[in-house]
Amino acid sequence: MKALRKGLVAGIGWLEQAMKRRLGDARTPLFVSVRSGAERSMPGMMDTILDVGMNAVSVHGLIRLTGNPRMAFDSRRRFIQGYAEVVGGVAPGGFAALVADMVRAEGVANEAELDSEALERLVEQFHALATRLGHAPPEDPIEQIAEAAQAVYRSWEGARAKEYRCLNGLEGLKGTAVTVQTMAFGNSGGDSGAGVAFSRDPATGEKRLYVDFLADAQGEDVVSGRRSPSDAAVLARRMPEVARQLAEGAQALEAACRDVQDMEFTVERGKLWFLQTRSAKRTPRAALKIAVDLVEEGLIDRKEALARLADVDPVAARVSRFAEAAELAGRATVASPGVACGRACFTSARAKEVAARGEPAILIRRDTSTEDVVGFAVAEGILTAIGGRTAHAAVVARQMGKVCLVGCRALAIDEARGEGRLGDRPIREGDWIALDGATGEVSLGRRAIVAEDAPEAAVVRRWRAEAA
Incomplete structure (x- = not known):
């Protein structure tokens, strides 16, 4: 940690001089994101803070620079929340409640439809909440960067990061770097x-x-x-x-x-x-095909391909399917293929209990979160009501070779009661549920699974025999 602190002090000193040169003119503010260098090997396990540099003065500099007050106020409220959560450890519930109240008051569908005036009021509410909780961001952008960097370093010892390193044999890693990048504002309008x-x-x-x-x-x-x-x-x-x-x-x-x-x-x-x-993190099935294709395309040779496949489980790389058809209960987007059938579990803790007694578990969540990495490890499959294929948690599930379906619109979850519905059909803890990672179909009930080797498996076996 001494080396990390020394590097942080040196880096902040350089950034301070650079930012003072830029921030000397309020009309040309500089905003950055602060993230971990370990994102390359541990996607989503470390904290990130965006919109660093936002304060009561620079937000107006950004408005003058871009002519886009909505984007400026949206970015500032994002920074206040990100700082409070990552640096201060504040739970997101209070900020989410403020957003929900504003959405209702404005009569819009979601926060993306709030106008600049509503977002400016939301900034004031966010800042008041963060101040009341004792974790409002400082106005000085150099202090912001220093505290953001320290928080990213601290996340190396966070529970999900430690669990991920344990699950993936990365305990030998010594630590992380911090990357500071100039912000590109994707929330700048319809062309962004x-x-x-x-x-x-x-x-x-x-x-x-x-x-x-x-x-x-x-x-x-x-x-x-x-x-x-x-x-x-x-x-x-x-x-x-x-x-x-x-x-x-x-x-x-x-x-x-x-x-x-x-x-x-x-x-x-x-x-x-x-x-x-x-x-890219990839499924065992994809790892086989990619390795064979890269050899055929001349990007790598057989020796390197075999080295990349050394840790790929041949069983996990098999192509699986359900033996018989079943009644469709819902449809979702495939984030990781294959098929899985198991007991419905609405928390990672419950999935661990089911797996511990030797039964297959299907983890069912509203969205994919890297906080659920323990549940991913023990579950046969993951199903979510919202989210995308490239969310960090979906990437982790894919790397683990778990079947993962996301964005199931028919799925509704009552987290307080630990149950859900698929359309008009109830799902309770322990019910059998099946996920088809080929079609995105979700069905209820127990189903038999059959598996066979992928076409590339024979090619890889021949390579290994010839290399022996």
């Missing part, structure tokens, strides 16, 4: 947005661009799993030039890195920004 893209399908390995995108949104809206995004086809219709640049950039990054890439991006007023890229 945020998304996550994979250069190939991380669920099946198919060679096609795989995209989740939310218009007029920031990155946390996508990766948190709290909203259901659109796909590549919608992005292409809405912003064809951005879609073309994204596809070309994804191909270039894949070729340079010689592996499938997981990219976070933002579009600000029609301009595409790549925020980060990393080797």
